[in-house]
Amino acid sequence: xxxxxxxxxxxxxxxxxxxxxxxxxxxxxxxxxxxxxxxxxxxxxxxxxxxxxxxxxxxxxxxxxxxxxxxxxxxxxxxxxxxxxxxxxxxxxxxxxxxxxxxxxxxxxxxxxxxxxxxxxxxxxxxxxxxxxxxxxxxxxxxxxxxxxxxxxxxxxxxxxxxxxxxxxxxxxxxxxxxxxxxxxxxxxxxxxxxxxxxxxxxxxxxxxxxxxxxxxxxxxxxxxxxxxxxxxxxxxxxxxxxxxxxxxxxxxxxxxxxxxxxxxxxxxxxxxxxxxxxxxxxxxxxxxxxxxxxxxxxxxxxxxxxxxxxxxxxxx
Amino acid sequence: xxxxxxxxxxxxxxxxxxxxxxxxxxxxxxxxxxxxxxxxxxxxxxxxxxxxxxxxxxxxxxxxxxxxxxxxxxxxxxxxxxxxxxxxxxxxxxxxxxxxxxxxxxxxxxxxxxxxxxxxxxxxxxxxxxxxxxxxxxxxxxxxxxxxxxxxxxxxxxxxxxxxxxxxxxxxxxxxxxxxxxxxxxxxxxxxxxxxxxxxxxxxxxxxxxxxxxxxxxxxxxxxxxxxxxxxxxxxxxxxxxxxxxxxxxxxxxxxxxxxxxxxxxxxxxxxxxxxxxxxxxxxxxxxxxxxxxxxxxxxxxxxxxxxxxxxxxxxxxxxxxxxxxxxxxxxxxxxxxxxxxxxxxxxxxxxxxxxxxxxxxxxxxxxxxxxxxxxxxxxxxxxxxxxxxxxxxxxxxxxxxxxxxxxxxxxxxxxxxxxxxxxxxxxxxxxxxxxxxxxxxxxxxxxxxxxxxxxx
Numbered sequence: 001x002x003x004x005x006x007x008x009x010x011x012x013x014x015x016x017x018x019x020x021x022x023x024x025x026x027x028x029x030x031x032x033x034x035x036x037x038x039x040x041x042x043x044x045x046x047x048x049x050x051x052x053x054x055x056x057x058x059x060x061x062x063x064x065x066x067x068x069x070x071x072x073x074x075x076x077x078x079x080x081x082x083x084x085x086x087x088x089x090x091x092x093x094x095x096x097x098x099x100x101x102x103x104x105x106x107x108x109x110x111x112x113x114x115x116x117x118x119x120x121x122x123x124x125x126x127x128x129x130x131x132x133x134x135x136x137x138x139x140x141x142x143x144x145x146x147x148x149x150x151x152x153x154x155x156x157x158x159x160x161x162x163x164x165x166x167x168x169x170x171x172x173x174x175x176x177x178x179x180x181x182x183x184x185x186x187x188x189x190x191x192x193x194x195x196x197x198x199x200x201x202x203x204x205x206x207x208x209x210x211x212x213x214x215x216x217x218x219x220x221x222x223x224x225x226x227x228x229x230x231x232x233x234x235x236x237x238x239x240x241x242x243x244x245x246x247x248x249x250x251x252x253x254x255x256x257x258x259x260x261x262x263x264x265x266x267x268x269x270x271x272x273x274x275x276x277x278x279x280x281x282x283x284x285x286x287x288x289x290x291x292x293x294x295x296x297x298x299x300x301x302x303x304x305x306x307x308x309x310x311x312x313x314x315x316x317x
Numbered sequence: 318x319x320x321x322x323x324x325x326x327x328x329x330x331x332x333x334x335x336x337x338x339x340x341x342x343x344x345x346x347x348x349x350x351x352x353x354x355x356x357x358x359x360x361x362x363x364x365x366x367x368x369x370x371x372x373x374x375x376x377x378x379x380x381x382x383x384x385x386x387x388x389x390x391x392x393x394x395x396x397x398x399x400x401x402x403x404x405x406x407x408x409x410x411x412x413x414x415x416x417x418x419x420x421x422x423x424x425x426x427x428x429x430x431x432x433x434x435x436x437x438x439x440x441x442x443x444x445x446x447x448x449x450x451x452x453x454x455x456x457x458x459x460x461x462x463x464x465x466x467x468x469x470x471x472x473x474x475x476x477x478x479x480x481x482x483x484x485x486x487x488x489x490x491x492x493x494x495x496x497x498x499x500x501x502x503x504x505x506x507x508x509x510x511x512x513x514x515x516x517x518x519x520x521x522x523x524x525x526x527x528x529x530x531x532x533x534x535x536x537x538x539x540x541x542x543x544x545x546x547x548x549x550x551x552x553x554x555x556x557x558x559x560x561x562x563x564x565x566x567x568x569x570x571x572x573x574x575x576x577x578x579x580x581x582x583x584x585x586x587x588x589x590x591x592x593x594x595x596x597x598x599x600x601x602x603x604x605x606x607x608x609x610x611x612x613x614x615x616x617x618x619x620x621x622x623x624x625x626x627x628x629x630x631x632x633x634x635x636x637x638x639x640x641x642x643x644x645x646x647x648x649x650x651x652x653x654x655x656x657x658x659x660x661x662x663x664x665x666x667x668x669x670x671x672x673x674x675x676x677x678x679x680x681x682x683x684x685x686x687x688x689x690x691x692x693x694x695x696x697x698x699x700x701x702x703x704x705x706x707x708x709x710x711x712x713x714x715x716x717x718x719x720x721x722x723x724x725x726x727x728x729x730x731x732x733x734x735x736x737x738x739x740x741x742x743x744x745x746x747x748x749x750x751x752x753x754x755x756x757x758x759x760x761x762x763x764x765x766x767x768x769x770x771x772x773x774x
Contacts, residue, residue: 017376024377032381064564064591134609142614162555165614166599249562249600251592260599266562267592270600273460274564274591276469277485280462 038292045286047278056286062251069283071290073251077261082236084172085179090229093183098213101191115188122181130245133174138165146258160256168254168261171247175239179232186231190224191217223306230302237295240265264291423451424719430464430477433566434502434697440739441731445723452719461566461590468700471711474720476700479566480590481672491709498672499756500696501727502745505653506571507635509621511611519636520545520645523578530558531582532597559610559619562600564591570695571620577682608633623648627744640692641685648691650746656681656690658749665755699724706765717765728756
């Protein structure tokens with residue numbers, strides 16, 4: 001029996017109309033704001049685009065004396081630090097989420113409290129991470145972690161150079177710490193939404209805990225976890241102050257993970273206060289434009305991947 | 318509770334599957350379809366409101382478009398790309414006629430500029446508020462570049478910069494305007510280092526410093542450094558170079574000195590108040606970051622402001638630099654002041670073009686007659702328009718009087734140098750009297766509606 005409202009009159013409620021207007025306006029407004037942001041960035045960087053052209057993206061120098069600017073080093077720094085952050089932070093974040101969601105009812109409350117504590121990490125301001133990193137993390141990396149890495153894996157080119165403490169590796173580590181709460185919070189919700197029928201079915205087949213997680217839960221929550229990854233990556237790409245303290249701020253091409261680098265965000269924060277002639281201001285706005293487009297590209301790429309991953313399956317969160 | 322919208326045929330992604338867990342077969346579980354119930358029942362599809370007229374979404378779009386058009390229109394009509402119109406900081410004077418015995422009308426003035434003088438400026442503002450309580454001064458340490466942009470746009474009553482304006486910055490000033498550059502304070506830049514086991518003050522020459530920061534000298538026991546320090550055994554360890562990551566007046570002065578000392582540095586790196594292309598080394602954020610980097614990392618060297626060392630005595634070791642007369646000078650407040658007095662022995666520049674190339678470091682670099690001056694000494698400057706009544710200055714009469722009164726106080730009483738004076742405790746050498754006299758001449762030339770501001774009040 002199917003009911004159909006074909007031919008019925010529309011509701012005459014004015015309240016509904018107002019609601020739809022306001023909500024529609026808000027939604028369109030956000031999109032309009034984004035577009036306006038992009039246009040403003042493009043407009044402000046005109047001078048730099050016409051002066052440098054594509055060389056802006058292929059040179060690695062930031063020299064306000066000779067007025068030559070190029071972001072290649074910063075671009076590589078952003079991608080490296082964010083990639084490292086995902087590599088280190090994703091397993092931990094998802095691990096926390098799995099721990100919380102897979103516990104039995106008995107200690108679930110305790111596990112949830114643990115999860116809340118992990119998510120408190122997200123409440124710490126980014127500058128505090130930078131200061132803490134400068135005073136605690138850097139001596140630790142430089143005194144223990146990096147010499148150990150060099151002793152064991154020093155033959156790899158990514159660990160070449162003296163252990164500096166203030167380098168891409170430390171930047172990646174602090175970013176990993178900062179994205180753990182984001183990834184863990186979203187993944188926890190995703191994993192909790194996996195229906196128990198999936199787990200029960202797997203258990204009844206005689207699977208172990210780990211096999212249940214690996215074969216029944218995680219594949220079901222695949223796209224949700226991917227969404228969490230993209231959120232974490234977005235935060236890592238946009239993070240400024242913590243990275244500015246710890247990454248070494250050298251705009252030349254980094255030769256290894258242990259060399260001081262720079263990211264697009266630290267480039268902006270370091271130069272904006274002192275730039276006054278039009279070309280350097282335009283160059284900084286162009287860095288902002290590059291960052292904006294990078295974030296856009298990453299998001300579009302991620303959405304396409306999610307779409308491709310889930311269009312063939314019936315299960316999607 | 319079973320969801321009535323399930324049917325076996327096509328499970329929609331937003332439908333949760335609830336029901337008896339029946340094991341079917343050994344198919345892969347990620348593709349398993351569990352049988353729930355076979356009822357085929359659909360709720361009616363999305364209700365279509367067949368009504369003529371605008372829907373809510375359409376109205377929303379129209380509202381947003383109107384708002385965008387109005388905003389764009391207002392922006393085009395009232396503002397240009399770089400805000401040359403003033404908005405907030407130039408508040409009008411209070412209408413009450415409260416005056417003190419000095420007879421200066423109450424006013425609120427704002428300044429903005431570099432961070433080098435910020436600690437001293439804070440103290441000045443605080444002390445001045447007791448001298449002239451009816452005048453409120455505020456200062457934003459946003460960086461020299463932003464300070465110059467602010468005064469170009471008339472957003473502040475006085476700007477502050479760690480270096481005189483460059484040609485392109487002069488070109489950015491409103492047409493027909495004259496901007497005066499007035500030294501109000503100064504600084505010296507010291508080579509701070511941290512070598513375990515060495516407490517002596519090492520000697521450096523400008524050339525050696527340039528080679529260290531360029532990367533040509535990489536070891537502490539390089540003969541070029543060792544030969545300058547015969548009494549000290551330097552360790553065979555790599556030099557770790559640190560510098561500021563952001564633009565600053567401190568780095569401007571230091572790299573200007575390196576450019577004078579070493580032609581490779583001048584050609585390849587140069588000097589600037591902005592971010593520099595340091596060939597080697599790690600950048601640390603702000604002076605505090607640089608100090609932390611040096612004290613936390615052995616075998617490191619970095620250029621640091623003398624103010625930091627004086628405010629935190631004994632925590633940072635620093636070296637002596639050779640001046641033109643051949644003496645190795647360990648920086649202190651006295652020899653920096655003397656260097657500045659030497660720097661203005663030919664007076665201050667009078668034209669914009671002369672200001673773009675003015676520098677105490679360059680004036681004293683080849684000055685062999687001054688035996689005990691410290692070679693890396695710089696001024697920091699206040700920037701005010703000569704005609705404060707002009708529209709681009711965005712200053713009222715009372716604000717002009719207040720600004721000049723404040724600046725006069727700064728270059729006279731603010732430079733007191735007793736043992737407990739802020740200049741001593743915060744580490745800013747007092748202005749030499751020759752510079753003060755030149756400053757007062759400049760300030761006397763500032764006019765409002767044709768009459769000089771200072772003598773008129």
